[in-house]
Amino acid sequence: MSDLSNLSNMSPKFTGPDVVRLMRKHHVTIEGLSFRLGISQKRIRNVREIGLTDSLAVRDWLQAITGSDPGPLPEKYRINHITEEGNCGFCGYPMGVGDETYGYMGELFCSITCCRKSRRW
Ligand SMILES: [Zn+2]
Numbered sequence: 001m002s003d004l005s006n007l008s009n010m011s012p013k014f015t016g017p018d019v020v021r022l023m024r025k026h027h028v029t030i031e032g033l034s035f036r037l038g039i040s041q042k043r044i045r046n047v048r049e050i051g052l053t054d055s056l057a058v059r060d061w062l063q064a065i066t067g068s069d070p071g072p073l074p075e076k077y078r079i080n081h082i083t084e085e086g087n088c089g090f091c092g093y094p095m096g097v098g099d100e101t102y103g104y105m106g107e108l109f110c111s112i113t114c115c116r117k118s119r120r121w
Contacts (some may be wrong), residue, residue: 013051013052013053013058014051014053014058014061014062015051016047016048016049016051016053016112017048017051019047019048019051019052020048021059022062022066023048023065025071025100026065027059027066027084028065030044030045030048032073032114033064033065034112035073035074035112035115035116036059036067036073037061037063037064038116047061049064052121058094062101068078071106074103074104074109074112074115075102075103076101076102076104077100077102077103077108078097078098078099078100079095079096079097079098080097080103081097082096082097084097087109088101088108088109088110088111088114089104089108089109089118090106090109090114090115090117090118091109091110091114093110093114095110099112102114102115104118105118105119108119
């Protein structure tokens, strides 16, 4: 039973439950998908309820969820020691001990948004 075969028939519709099931199957979080698609987590939650009808959007979502080359995702990292303190790699915000940061492409950022902006999207 393939999730993808369902979509090769005439209807491009990708229902909310389909999205939820596929994300679960590929271990994609709302946060991760939001990052890959460059859209808000609110919109992801909305689509998980109402689904997608536009065939181009369906294709983008499928690629983002199952994608062969989705790109690395930021990893949450809490600063534990004063030697790890530094500034956000994009906006320069000072990050200190106890702060939650995001490691991405070998740098630390203050937020997911800064990870993305550092990549110019
Ligand atoms: Zn920042």
